[in-house]
Amino acid sequence: MARWHSRDTDLLEKVGKIRKKSQKKTHAVSKGETFERPEVKWAVGGDDGAFAARVVEVHKRYAFISTEHEVNAVDTRDVWLAEVARRFLVADRLERNFIAVGDRVLCVPDREKLVKVASDLPKCVIQHRTPRRSRIARLDPQTASREHVLATNMDQVLIVASFLSPKVKWGLIDRYLVLAESEGVDAIIVLNKLDLLTEEGKPEDIREAEAMVALYRGLGYQVVTVQANADTARQHPEIVRLKALLEGKITLLSGHSGVGKSSLVNLFKPEIIQTVEEDDNIFYKGRHTTSFASFIKLGTGGYVIDTPGIRSFTFEEKTAIELSHCFVEFRPLLGKCKYRECRHMDEPECKVLAAVEAGTISRWRYKSYLGILLGATGREGRIRDLPLDERDIRDLQPDERDIRDLLLNEQAIRELGHLAAPMSSDETEPEPG
Ligand SMILES: Nc1nc2c(ncn2[C@@H]2O[C@H](COP(=O)(O)OP(=O)(O)O)[C@@H](O)[C@H]2O)c(=O)[nH]1
Ligand SMILES: [Mg+2]
Ligand SMILES: [Zn+2]
Numbered sequence: 001m002a003r004w005h006s007r008d009t010d011l012l013e014k015v016g017k018i019r020k021k022s023q024k025k026t027h028a029v030s031k032g033e034t035f036e037r038p039e040v041k042w043a044v045g046g047d048d049g050a051f052a053a054r055v056v057e058v059h060k061r062y063a064f065i066s067t068e069h070e071v072n073a074v075d076t077r078d079v080w081l082a083e084v085a086r087r088f089l090v091a092d093r094l095e096r097n098f099i100a101v102g103d104r105v106l107c108v109p110d111r112e113k114l115v116k117v118a119s120d121l122p123k124c125v126i127q128h129r130t131p132r133r134s135r136i137a138r139l140d141p142q143t144a145s146r147e148h149v150l151a152t153n154m155d156q157v158l159i160v161a162s163f164l165s166p167k168v169k170w171g172l173i174d175r176y177l178v179l180a181e182s183e184g185v186d187a188i189i190v191l192n193k194l195d196l197l198t199e200e201g202k203p204e205d206i207r208e209a210e211a212m213v214a215l216y217r218g219l220g221y222q223v224v225t226v227q228a229n230a231d232t233a234r235q236h237p238e239i240v241r242l243k244a245l246l247e248g249k250i251t252l253l254s255g256h257s258g259v260g261k262s263s264l265v266n267l268f269k270p271e272i273i274q275t276v277e278e279d280d281n282i283f284y285k286g287r288h289t290t291s292f293a294s295f296i297k298l299g300t301g302g303y304v305i306d307t308p309g310i311r312s313f314t315f316e317e318k319t320a321i322e323l324s325h326c327f328v329e330f331r332p333l334l335g336k337c338k339y340r341e342c343r344h345m346d347e348p349e350c351k352v353l354a355a356v357e358a359g360t361i362s363r364w365r366y367k368s369y370l371g372i373l374l375g376a377t378g379r380e381g382r383i384r385d386l387p388l389d390e391r392d393i394r395d396l397q398p399d400e401r402d403i404r405d406l407l408l409n410e411q412a413i414r415e416l417g418h419l420a421a422p423m424s425s426d427e428t429e430p431e432p433g
Pocket of ligand 1: 228277
């Protein structure tokens with residue numbers, strides 16, 4: 001009995017070795033094969049059952065994907081547990097993870113039971129991902145030379161801030177605008193908690209808000225001012241306008257915790273209802289229990305990528321030239337300064353500086369430009385928020401319409417919609433996976 005037993009184990013061990021060897025062979029990366037592969041070169045629907053999917057959540061050792069047979073028709077109810085094909089997993093790499101939320105991937109059902117994670121979900125192996133159309137990344141807190149890509153393939157960025165509690169940080173908004181411009185995606189600014197501004201705002205808060213809203217609208221950005229937690233918010237013209245902007249798009253949701261992102265998303269009938277934090281201490285909360293970015297389908301059309309962890313992100317090394325292109329109002333002047341390599345700092349005959357002096361470029365935006373360009377990039381790509389001072393808003397033309405009227409005057413809101421041209425805190429984050 002005992003002998004049989006030991007022989008059995010021997011045999012099993014041998015089988016195990018053989019299996020490992022043959023796995024190694026079949027799973028080696030063949031010459032020229034890369035994980036990133038354009039979709040035209042994918043073989044979908046072969047004998048292996050390969051199918052197209054979207055990465056909806058990324059964890060340390062596995063990810064969740066949802067089938068997406070046709071681009072932008074993600075079946076978020078069909079969730080699989082997925083691992084990246086082992087042959088692509090190399091230790092020496094520039095990115096922390098091989099995939100990020102938003103990646104479009106080619107998957108093969110795990111018939112060989114390669115995925116060891118215990119789960120009731122169907123399992124699959126990710127064979128390839130498409131090149132990314134856009135992305136947001138931060139430096140990996142664990143390995144500084146590595147990037148941690150947080151989300152990819154967004155069509156636009158929704159920058160959410162609140163007028164008060166917490167007070168809007170315009171410098172953070174500028175950084176997200178630079179990100180959007182450099183990734184070539186649209187940006188929408190949502191300013192929430194309009195009720196607090198109108199009911200509790202000091203006169204200078206209101207003046208600042210009016211001037212800044214007018215500034216960003218003047219630059220051509222969509223600026224939506226709302227009270228996301230109002231009973232009638234869903235019918236509010238500003239929300240109706242925002243709904244139309246989200247339809248058919250993949251939108252990256254950004255903004256500090258506590259500004260009302262979840263309250264806002266819940267207005268668009270998300271498949272997964274977002275929890276609204278009622279905790280008064282929310283702004284000081286060090287840890288999120290759900291610090292994973294997730295891909296959420298909206299019942300009203302479109303998808304949002306909610307990224308609770310983003311408070312800082314990197315800009316790829318930007319030269320003054322690249323950065324100045326990310327400030328839309330600088331663009332018409334670029335190439336016209338005396339020096340071709342002008343950084344628009346202290347160079348003679350600089351058109352940007354002249355425009356700031358003449359007031360056609362706002363002092364605040366120029367300050368923001370310098371802040372991002374200079375040491376303000378700070379440690380590990382983190383930037384301290386620049387304070388807005390009285391001089392920054394002195395010369396701005398406040399919106400003719402008083403923001404205080406917006407809550408009551410729907411006609412005014414509709415008109416503002418037509419006027420809008422088409423077009424951090426530095427705490428370390430908990431580890432999302
Ligand atoms: N006064 C006011 N409070 C709001 C508004 N929108 C959301 N809140 C509250 O702000 C807190 C944070 O909201 P939440 O949606 O969880 O923010 P998130 O952390 O960005 O997802 C909650 O207590 C909400 O009830 C608003 O428009 N006005
Ligand atoms: Mg939230
Ligand atoms: Zn210049």
